[in-house]
Amino acid sequence: MSVFDEPRIDCHLHIIDPQRFPYREDTRYRPAGQEIGTAIQFRAVMRAYGVRHALLVGPNSGYGFDNRCMLDAIAQGEGRFKGVGVVPNDVSAARLAELRSQGVLGVTVNVSLEGVEHFSQADTLFNRLADLDMFAQIQYEKDQLLGLLPLIGRTRTRLLVDHSGRPDTAAGLNQPGFQALLRLADTGRALVKLSGMSKFSTMAYPFADTRPYQQALLDAFGPEGCLWASDWPFLRAPERLDYGPLLLLAQDLMPDAQARRQVMWDTPRRLFGFGD
Known part of the structure; x- marks a missing residue:
């Protein structure tokens, strides 16, 4: 069976619709042109x-924080x-619970944008996320994970690691940040998204x-600890x-149909509580 014939859940994408929901005046970056992807467009995808x-x-x-x-x-x-929402670090438990009631299962921890110190x-x-059974979705690059390990060790929050941890492909598999990510597999509270290759590759x-x-x-x-995602509509793609x-890249990485089903359907369906 081809990957195109199998059911899937896309575990990371953005809805960008500035015509219906204008950007914040203080935004750092204003997606435009082919970066805009509305809900109508993604339903067609x-x-x-x-x-x-x-x-x-x-x-x-x-x-920004406008969800x-x-x-x-x-x-x-x-x-x-x-x-997955975007909130300030001092968001109240009541606001998180409100977002939870609206279908939000976690919040972003964008270390690659804000820096380690912002979240350390x-x-x-x-702890508020853990109390509500919500997860922290962490995006970082290279060895930035090392600076978050004390926080992760002090807390019990479930973790989703974005875009394969965005390692330095020139530094090899033994680079400290990537080895720390591999060790998170042993905690039983972390999953990783096999996605975002263009964000850390040096090749086409x-x-x-x-x-x-x-x-x-x-x-x-x-396969039970991995998720697949497209990152549509590919903001800042090089x-x-x-x-x-x-x-097709997912099929090449996972030629076994059972493993693909686990990563692209069974695991996210269970984790996020989707029906058939």
Whole structure:
């Protein structure tokens, strides 16, 4: 069976709709042109590529802490969408509970954007997430994970690691940050997204220098600890990206159909509470 014939859940994408939900005036980056991806457009992608459900991630670009565009897509999605919100570190437990009731399962911890120091003392945020059974979705690059390990060790929050941990592909599998990520597999509270190759590759598609890292993650976490994601509509992509070729990369990485089903359907369906 081909990857195109199998059901899937996309575990990381953004809804960008500045016509209906204008960007914040203080935004650091304003997506434009091909970076804009509305809920209507993504529903067409779902029909074309057999995507049954999706985890929408509130983008720092354009919207910052304004989650309305994502929440509207979830509300109109007929149960097919859940979300990851963007909140300040001092967000109240009541606000997190409100977001939870609207289909938001976790919040972003964007270390690659804000820096390690911004989150190094975010114990209150992490503990509030744990109390609500929500997760921290961490995006970092290279060895930045090392600076978060004390926080992770002090707290019990479930973790989703974005975009394969964005390792330095020139530094090898033994680089400290990547080895720390592999060790998180032993905690039983972390999962990793096999996605975002263009964000850390130094090569054009098919991003051959990322393959050893993705294979090592798949080996360490197992299919039950890995998720697949497209990162549609490919904000700040250094080259043209398309949904179909990314699915082919997933098939190349996971030629076994049972493993693909675990990563692309069974694991996210269980983790995020999606139905059939």
